[in-house]
Amino acid sequence: MADSSYSADRVRHFTESIIRDMTRVNNNLGGVNMAQGFPDFDPPAALVKAAKEALDGDFHQYANTWGAASLRQAIAEKFEWYNGLRPEPDKHITVTCGGTEAMMATMLGLVEPGDEVIIFEPFYENYGPDTRISGGRPVFVPLKRVGDSFRFDPEQLRSAFSRDTKAIVITTPHNPTGKVYSEEELQVIADLCIEFDALAFADEPYEHILYDGVRHKSIASLPGMEGRTVTLNSVSKTYSVTGWRIGWAIAMDEGITTAIRRAHDFLTVGAAHPLQVAVAEGMTFPQTYYHELASAYQARRDMTLSILGEAGFDFVTPEGAYYVMTDYPDCGYDDDLEFSLFMAETIGVTPVPGRAFYHDPDMGRQYVRFAFPKKLETLEIVRERMRKISEFRK
Numbered sequence: 001m002a003d004s005s006y007s008a009d010r011v012r013h014f015t016e017s018i019i020r021d022m023t024r025v026n027n028n029l030g031g032v033n034m035a036q037g038f039p040d041f042d043p044p045a046a047l048v049k050a051a052k053e054a055l056d057g058d059f060h061q062y063a064n065t066w067g068a069a070s071l072r073q074a075i076a077e078k079f080e081w082y083n084g085l086r087p088e089p090d091k092h093i094t095v096t097c098g099g100t101e102a103m104m105a106t107m108l109g110l111v112e113p114g115d116e117v118i119i120f121e122p123f124y125e126n127y128g129p130d131t132r133i134s135g136g137r138p139v140f141v142p143l144k145r146v147g148d149s150f151r152f153d154p155e156q157l158r159s160a161f162s163r164d165t166k167a168i169v170i171t172t173p174h175n176p177t178g179k180v181y182s183e184e185e186l187q188v189i190a191d192l193c194i195e196f197d198a199l200a201f202a203d204e205p206y207e208h209i210l211y212d213g214v215r216h217k218s219i220a221s222l223p224g225m226e227g228r229t230v231t232l233n234s235v236s237k238t239y240s241v242t243g244w245r246i247g248w249a250i251a252m253d254e255g256i257t258t259a260i261r262r263a264h265d266f267l268t269v270g271a272a273h274p275l276q277v278a279v280a281e282g283m284t285f286p287q288t289y290y291h292e293l294a295s296a297y298q299a300r301r302d303m304t305l306s307i308l309g310e311a312g313f314d315f316v317t318p319e320g321a322y323y324v325m326t327d328y329p330d331c332g333y334d335d336d337l338e339f340s341l342f343m344a345e346t347i348g349v350t351p352v353p354g355r356a357f358y359h360d361p362d363m364g365r366q367y368v369r370f371a372f373p374k375k376l377e378t379l380e381i382v383r384e385r386m387r388k389i390s391e392f393r394k
């Protein structure tokens with residue numbers, strides 16, 4: 001895209017989202033889009049029905065800027081049964097335009113110029129721009145591949161903390177690696193937050209997408225973390241409605257919520273009112289809904305891994321979320337972007353180049369990421385197409 005001399009410094013160095021870029025490449029070529037993380041199947045019919053009914057109701061004007069009361073109530077109840085804390089809807093919850101705005105409003109409300117924000121790398125690509133727009137400086141701590149998992153080195157994490165650390169971002173389950181942080185790992189992070197008086201920004205949109213019996217734990221529920229954590233979430237992944245753009249930030253400290261609300265109010269005022277009302281209904285689904293969601297994803301994950309295994313990819317088994325970060329087979333490319341374009345153009349299946357998840361593109365050179373929120377029929381097509389890779393393997 002062309003640049004303008006009018007462009008502000010704060011955005012001048014942002015590259016366009018590589019993930020959305022790969023979606024455009026894919027759509028031009030008619031491939032299977034395994035780049036961007038959105039489902040190709042329908043959301044729950046009851047949720048769509050609730051949205052239609054809400055449009056016939058009296059919800060056409062602005063909702064309360066902190067979020068429709070019924071939705072904040074539903075979020076509070078769900079956070080209690082699933083995450084173990086009971087926020088007060090009026091004091092602790094802010095409904096936003098997706099998890100994307102939740103993180104942006106959180107950083108704008110809490111991160112000051114000169115503050116450092118620790119981010120585990122590879123990372124979801126929004127965190128870098130979120131931190132920089134807020135005037136903060138990202139400090140990256142590697143998640144390294146150790147056997148069949150991605151791990152951080154506690155000593156390396158400790159040395160990333162300083163007097164300037166304002167917050168650490170924890171994404172669990174993690175995009176792009178599928179890592180689910182264990183309670184022990186969260187405790188290491190919590191101890192450092194407490195020692196250095198830092199906040200935790202816990203981004204948890206995949207909290208219900210878990211495999212092989214792995215459990216989700218929110219860092220906010222660890223001793224001493226309730227008052228220093230902002231938990232961010234959204235309907236995008238749990239209810240398969242990435243286009244509805246509804247998310248939220250929960251901070252059990254009222255002052256922290258006030259800061260987030262000040263930013264949110266002037267950013268967007270609020271998310272679409274009728275959809276907020278519909279989502280309030282979705283959040284009262286019985287717990288079986290979440291079990292079924294996880295078992296449907298388990299089938300998609302298992303099939304994706306078997307396809308990748310057959311095609312010669314060397315991956316780390318995801319424990320949660322709906323992505324797999326993987327080394328790629330030798331087809332004559334040693335560059336993630338070139339390999340991704342080869343996949344899109346020649347194989348008809350498009351991943352994201354690993355560079356999308358690293359501050360230094362070179363660090364992602366050996367990886368690509370596949371997103372698998374797909375119907376099993378779509379994955380069958382992927383299996384067929386991926387067979388062609390064997391013709392190119394060295």
Ligand SMILES: Cc1ncc(COP(=O)(O)O)c(C=O)c1O
Binds near residue numbers: 175234236247
């Ligand atoms: C880790 C993570 N956080 C936040 C988001 C943003 O989600 P939303 O659609 O709610 O803005 C995504 C979307 O892919 C994500 O993967």
